[in-house]
Amino acid sequence: MTLEELVSYARRYGFVYPGSEIYGGLANSWDYGPLGALFTDNIKKLWFKKFVDEKKNCVRLDSPIILNSKVWEASGHLKSFNDPKVDCLNCHNRERADKLVEKASGGTIDADGMKLEEIDAYIKENHVKCPVCGKEDWTPARTFSLMFKTSQGVVEDSASTVYLRPETAQGIYIAFKNVWRSSRQKVPFGIGQCGKAFRNEITPGNFLFRVREFDQLEMEFFCKPGTEEYYFEEYKKDCVNFLKSLGIKDENLTTYDHPKEKLAFYSKGTTDILYKYPWGFDELWGIASRTNYDLTRHQELSGEDLSYLDPETNEKYIPYVVEPSVGVGRLFLAFLLNGYENETLSDGSTREVLHVHPALAPYKAVVLPLMKKLHSDKATEIFNDLSKEFTVSYDETQAIGKRYRRADAIGTPLAITIDDETLNNSTVTVRDRDTMTQDIVKVEDLRDYIRRKIEF
Amino acid sequence: MTLEELVSYARRYGFVYPGSEIYGGLANSWDYGPLGALFTDNIKKLWFKKFVDEKKNCVRLDSPIILNSKVWEASGHLKSFNDPKVDCLNCHNRERADKLVEKASGGTIDADGMKLEEIDAYIKENHVKCPVCGKEDWTPARTFSLMFKTSQGVVEDSASTVYLRPETAQGIYIAFKNVWRSSRQKVPFGIGQCGKAFRNEITPGNFLFRVREFDQLEMEFFCKPGTEEYYFEEYKKDCVNFLKSLGIKDENLTTYDHPKEKLAFYSKGTTDILYKYPWGFDELWGIASRTNYDLTRHQELSGEDLSYLDPETNEKYIPYVVEPSVGVGRLFLAFLLNGYENETLSDGSTREVLHVHPALAPYKAVVLPLMKKLHSDKATEIFNDLSKEFTVSYDETQAIGKRYRRADAIGTPLAITIDDETLNNSTVTVRDRDTMTQDIVKVEDLRDYIRRKIEF
Secondary structure, eight states: OOHHHHHHHHHHHTSEEETTGGGTOOTTOEEEOHHHHHHHHHHHHHHHIIIIITOTTEEEOBOOSBOOTHHHHHHSHHHHOEEEEEEBTTTOOEEEHHHHHHHHTTTOOOOTTOOHHHHHHHHHHTTOOOTTTOOOOBOOOEEEEOOEEEEOSSSOSGGGEEEEOSOSHHHHHHHHHHHHHHHTOOSSEEEEEEEEEEOOOSSOBTTTTBOSEEEEEEEEEEEOTTOHHHHHHHHHHHHHHHHHHTTOOGGGEEEEEOOGGGSOTTOSEEEEEEEEETTEEEEEEEEEEOTTHHHHHHHHHHOOOOOEEOTTTOOEEOOEEEEEEEEHHHHHHHHHHHHEEEEEOTTSOEEEEEOOOTTTSSOSEEEEESSHHHHHHHHHHHHHHHTTTSOEEEOOSSOHHHHHHHHHHTTOOEEEEEOHHHHHHSEEEEEETTTOOEEEEEGGGHHHHHHHHHOO | OOHHHHHHHHHHHTSEEETTGGGTOOTTOEEEOHHHHHHHHHHHHHHHIIIIITOTTEEEOBOOSBOOTHHHHHHSHHHHOEEEEEEBTTTOOEEEHHHHHHHHTTTOOOOTTOOHHHHHHHHHHTTOOOTTTOOOOBOOOEEEEOOEEEEOSSSOSGGGEEEEOSOSHHHHHHHHHHHHHHHTOOSSEEEEEEEEEEOOOSSOBTTTTBOSEEEEEEEEEEEOTTOHHHHHHHHHHHHHHHHHHTTOOGGGEEEEEOOGGGSOTTOSEEEEEEEEETTEEEEEEEEEEEETHHHHHHHHHHOOOOOEEOTTTOOEEOOEEEEEEEEHHHHHHHHHHHHEEEEEOTTSOEEEEEOOOTTTSSOSEEEEESSHHHHHHHHHHHHHHHTTTSOEEEOOSSOHHHHHHHHHHTTOSEEEEEOHHHHHHSEEEEEETTTOOEEEEEGGGHHHHHHHHHOO
16 A cells, blocks of 8 residues: 555545645644544553553653753753754755755665764765755755744743643653652653654655654653663563554564664663555654663752662662653554555455454444334444444445445444344344454343454 | 642642642643543543544544644634733733733622723722732733744744644634545534643633643534524533533532623624632533634635535535533543542541542552452452453552552542452452442452443
């Protein structure tokens, strides 16, 4: 499936629309429609379930998008959360300079961390042309901050300058002590959060892959120095398992360990889990072993003691941190790409089908009265019961075969047909999206049946 | 319970902490800690369940915080989403001028919609003094925009000026046609969304009541002109029922119908549901009958046809809209205030207990091994099973009575004790938070038992 096909599919069924479309849009911004909103909600729920709620030693947090600006001074974002940019003097096209170099080199150069002078030299020596107008007339490379800036309070002066968080992680660090004190947790323990992050990307693109506003799922796992390698390895396994147990195929995944010489001075390691997008393997999930760098920086700048006192050994230390971090939009993109199939059936006909784990599917089941006139009362009764526990849709128009196809196309795992058997014998026919086989199920057993089918 | 007591309680147990606290905070910003994050997540879930997912004709949407700026031109926010402010020339204290007048009048004046000159005249005639320094030396009243402004894209010019949405509603209006077309819905139908909204309030305050960044739950219900009164009345009932069925006491609720002469020219009515906060009855939920004003404005400015073609009657019209709108933080505040009790027991001792509906409780149950050494393996096994379906906590330290008290204080409806009976007969003791009575339950029936208890 190409990216264009995916965009069209996502729009047609109401997964994703171009944002602000009636006003001509807004640079690569997107609305999650009815199905996309349910799907991404399921992603968040399952992440919280596996990474937080099922663990005795992990808890949630929900901190604001706008934090005290000292947070970004301590974290280094104000100083160094930049990308290099160049402008075309001829057509005013703007490019991310490192990406331009990488493209021009045919992927042989990794420009991440290249100095501005090195970028300028490469562009000059290799006569890199503007991809828009074809000229070779660039400004020198300059750094560009990815931080969205705004003003809080009622006077616009520097004291009131605040930023939209570019990551949710720092909100966790600065609340570490409050959480530790109030939650009765002991190190090692983790704090997970989901929320919007904003990055003023020079060139957003590739549909949901690089957007300026996105939901992030981040876990900061606080552990005793010396144990971080163990948890780093554990989280790498947990993240891959999460993806595979939700149906991501082996061949669509690989990992990339950042080489030691590319790591920040404080880092003990970073591994990216890569997904095979239409443009090739690219970032999906990052797992970073960040030592006590962030807590130490916040301790220095705030003057607050952020060390942990081990209640058993009486040792005092600033915990080390392992951080798995993933964007909801990228997970969503991966699940759609991985699950979509234009399947040829044994009779030669084709169907669109989204093979996604039932726990991710927007609707767990669709309720289908065979004949609108005869069966819709009973079908409504069943819809009303099932929708108390599951997200369920209802479809009473057109032939049953067409309705099956619509349910297949949006990944609904179970299609429940209400017919005369339902009225007479209190049974329904339940068709499976993937196998297209049918079960006869008693109405009273339906909830249990669905519950078993969608378990994760 | 006073507001100060609530703030202290919320902090102590990890519901809410002051935001950015290690840096001295940030004007009335708050972190939702482990319990608050679970609680507000439950509020959102239950709202979606009752107002969207259980209805055949309601769907979800998740649109961005940053929209094309024309949206705010059409909606009128750029022009008129302002509050009047005055500054004290002596101490530089800033006040919302309408609130200052209302306070000075002892509540006899409703200053909403008062002209700036009228405000100035009132302040002068009544010698209104600065509540901070006591002087009477004010600037003239001026309007102040509540919109947070930032710059998107890579050049800071007016073309790239964007705003953080002050409400989620407009994102729904501009996606109306995409949703209608892709979701197979027919008017009347509703689109519900939850997300952050931002208002640069002059004087945020009253804990979570007035903050600059908050989660909003909004439903836009699109209906045929002439039917709006019916849906307006329905939604008023539904919202009150939602609150009452989640345990809000009658005496804590009242409603306020905005008088006709105060309504915007296009409005057919607005009713506020008020909650009895510690400072008196104040806004909780607003239900507005907004006619086709917003869709018409967007149609005018965008040039897109936003009318609806009724597939049965072939009538073409721009739908009318009924909009129930509520902030998650205010609901949370109301549930906490309504449910908290410092209860005197029959033996004269007291306990802190949070009487909240089990569906709202952060943890549905706490798993308690009676003796850590003997029962924690079995307790962990039970925790692992239950946490697959419910948010459950685990507590193995101190005497069982103390552990009960901790669970009561944070509103955990069920306390499950694992003891020798569990090892020998596979039964557990389940204590009820409110009645403090105990049931003996088979381990294999526990999930069903909890499911029944938390149903909503």
